[in-house]
Amino acid sequence: MGMTVAEKILARAAGLRAVAAGDVVEPKVDLAMSHENAALVINQFLEVFDGTGLPPTVWDPSRVAIIFDHRVPAESPKTATNQKKIREFVAANGIAKFHDIRGDTGGICHQILPEYGYVRPGYVVVGTDSHTTTHGALGAFSFGIGATEMASVWSLGYAVNIEVPETIKVVVNGTMPPYVGAKDLILHIIGTLTAQGANYKVLEFHGETIRQMSTSGRIAICNMSVEAGATSGIVPGDEETVRYLREVAGVTDDIPLTTPDADARYVRTVEVDVSKLEPQIACPHMVDNVKPISAVAGTKVQQIVIGSCTNGRLDDLEVAAGILRGKKVAAGTRMLVFPASGRIFAQALAKGYVQDFMAAGAVVMNSGCGPCLGVHEGALGDNEVALSTTNRNFKGRMGNPKSEVYLCSPAVAAASAITGVITDPRNN
Amino acid sequence: MAKVIIALGNDISTDDIYPGRYMATVLPTETPQFAFADRTDFNARLKAREFPAGSIIVGGENFGCGSSREQACSTLKGYEVVVVAKSISRIFLQNSINLGLKVVLCPALEASEGDELDLTDDTVINRTTGKQFAQVQMPAARKGIMDAGGLIPYTRALLKVRR
Numbered sequence: 001m002g003m004t005v006a007e008k009i010l011a012r013a014a015g016l017r018a019v020a021a022g023d024v025v026e027p028k029v030d031l032a033m034s035h036e037n038a039a040l041v042i043n044q045f046l047e048v049f050d051g052t053g054l055p056p057t058v059w060d061p062s063r064v065a066i067i068f069d070h071r072v073p074a075e076s077p078k079t080a081t082n083q084k085k086i087r088e089f090v091a092a093n094g095i096a097k098f099h100d101i102r103g104d105t106g107g108i109c110h111q112i113l114p115e116y117g118y119v120r121p122g123y124v125v126v127g128t129d130s131h132t133t134t135h136g137a138l139g140a141f142s143f144g145i146g147a148t149e150m151a152s153v154w155s156l157g158y159a160v161n162i163e164v165p166e167t168i169k170v171v172v173n174g175t176m177p178p179y180v181g182a183k184d185l186i187l188h189i190i191g192t193l194t195a196q197g198a199n200y201k202v203l204e205f206h207g208e209t210i211r212q213m214s215t216s217g218r219i220a221i222c223n224m225s226v227e228a229g230a231t232s233g234i235v236p237g238d239e240e241t242v243r244y245l246r247e248v249a250g251v252t253d254d255i256p257l258t259t260p261d262a263d264a265r266y267v268r269t270v271e272v273d274v275s276k277l278e279p280q281i282a283c284p285h286m287v288d289n290v291k292p293i294s295a296v297a298g299t300k301v302q303q304i305v306i307g308s309c310t311n312g313r314l315d316d317l318e319v320a321a322g323i324l325r326g327k328k329v330a331a332g333t334r335m336l337v338f339p340a341s342g343r344i345f346a347q348a349l350a351k352g353y354v355q356d357f358m359a360a361g362a363v364v365m366n367s368g369c370g371p372c373l374g375v376h377e378g379a380l381g382d383n384e385v386a387l388s389t390t391n392r393n394f395k396g397r398m399g400n401p402k403s404e405v406y407l408c409s410p411a412v413a414a415a416s417a418i419t420g421v422i423t424d425p426r427n428n
Numbered sequence: 429m430a431k432v433i434i435a436l437g438n439d440i441s442t443d444d445i446y447p448g449r450y451m452a453t454v455l456p457t458e459t460p461q462f463a464f465a466d467r468t469d470f471n472a473r474l475k476a477r478e479f480p481a482g483s484i485i486v487g488g489e490n491f492g493c494g495s496s497r498e499q500a501c502s503t504l505k506g507y508e509v510v511v512v513a514k515s516i517s518r519i520f521l522q523n524s525i526n527l528g529l530k531v532v533l534c535p536a537l538e539a540s541e542g543d544e545l546d547l548t549d550d551t552v553i554n555r556t557t558g559k560q561f562a563q564v565q566m567p568a569a570r571k572g573i574m575d576a577g578g579l580i581p582y583t584r585a586l587l588k589v590r591r
């Protein structure tokens with residue numbers, strides 16, 4: 001019986017010839033990522049070692065990555081103290097894949113991992129963040145876990161009791177119309193599958209549209225796979241994966257690819273034709289409350305956000321800057337831009353996008369999660385509405401349960417910033 | 429028999445259970461104060477603690493969807509409640525098992541606030557309505573962690589053998 005990509009990766013990592021959906025395996029972990037919640041992981045990790053007489057050291061420091069992004073720079077003494085504690089742990093354990101609060105090497109965890117070549121096709125990647133599904137964009141089997149499970153991985157080097165998930169095959173064909181992109185595609189897929197339609201399953205992406213898509217677009221798609229409940233989203237590695245890892249991440253060693261067998265077993269196949277896709281909007285307060293833009297155009301918005309691990313990359317900023325260039329953000333609307341990494345910020349500066357945003361009246365902020373999780377900047381006022389390129393619109397997500405968040409692509413966000421209402425970029 | 433102290437609908441997210449702005453608080457002794465912080469009536473009801481251990485929070489489909497934050501489990505565990513839901517998102521379910529928050533999967537469940545439920549090994553009996561619903565059993569692998577008392581003792585035992 002043939003295997004899907006997830007099955008092949010798990011079989012390899014568990015030292016087995018073959019596995020099938022439903023099997024329980026203990027895969028070795030190739031990369032274990034945490035952000036500020038490493039503070040909690042450290043607590044749990046020390047508790048594991050408590051009373052064992054063994055020194056509390058991580059199993060392999062070269063496979064542990066820690067990136068500060070959720071609250072950078074720290075918004076409170078509590079966060080600052082957590083970050084300080086993590087720095088000390090990083091130093092004591094010799095963890096080199098550590099990205100502190102810096103303008104050059106800092107950024108959002110899900111951007112840093114691909115950008116620095118930490119993720120490779122065929123890897124098992126775990127992260128204490130639900131959007132760890134992102135790294136399937138490079139052909140890895142990558143999924144989110146809790147802090148205690150990470151403490152277990154740091155201790156053992158493998159994940160215990162992993163059920164091999166079933167896989168849904170998503171086949172995407174057609175050429176995207178102008179101003180329609182990866183974000184619209186994944187919003188459309190989530191709307192179709194629902195927020196729990198892929199629970200406990202993998203989404204494996206195929207089709208001509210995916211093959212033609214840049215790694216940046218694939219990242220957006222895999223990033224949001226979790227919003228349909230998926231354990232992981234995977235684009236099987238191909239020439240584009242190799243190009244990205246060589247050209248962007250500077251990887252020089254071998255890059256073996258893992259592809260599914262022709263007779264791999266899928267629980268379901270979903271076919272999507274994007275050639276007539278409209279820009280898509282996820283409406284409050286559920287990510288699967290997805291409507292074509294025509295249904296909500298004209299809705300007044302007070303805050304526009306462009307950024308996050310979903311849509312804060314250079315091509316996202318390029319599209320938005322292109323729409324805003326020479327225009328002004330509407331009075332009564334504020335616009336916040338936060339590039340996904342320091343490197344992207346520098347590139348956006350060199351290309352003049354940052355200047356375009358600022359001249360239009362947008363505020364360009366340091367790389368990090370920023371308003372995406374509403375913790376320390378960009379919170380909304382009571383009854384305010386945000387239109388954001390981020391990935392979640394749960395009640396209270398942008399810091400205020402009495403506000404509303406709509407999700408969209410960078411093109412829609414930029415076009416709407418100029419008018420102050422949800423605007424179809426194709427009518428610009 | 430235990431009483432349903434809170435009954436919720438579908439897609440209750442971890443932002444609902446434990447809003448992101450409290451994520452810098454990590455200690456299981458400190459997280460319970462922020463349970464359902466944005467639903468002030470639930471938060472007050474829990475904090476009043478006028479219910480015995482083992483009282484029930486009922487969830488619909490996809491309970492605990494969203495973030496991987498473990499505080500969403502520790503915040504409920506602090507009140508020694510049992511979560512009985514129609515379905516539970518993957519990370520929340522795994523976190524519950526890892527931390528020892530008792531969760532029961534019951535796809536056809538019908539229960540309202542104030543109902544009295546009996547949780548047997550494989551059914552949920554609603555004593556108030558007289559209806560009975562089947563539970564979905566946890567996979568054997570997960571039971572191992574539950575039997576060990578959570579993932580920390582489970583890992584500690586493995587560590588001694590394999591390191």
Ligand code: SF4
Nearest residue numbers: 131308309369372373
């Ligand atoms: S940008 Fe938002 S979704 Fe991405 S890692 Fe940060 S908080 Fe999570």
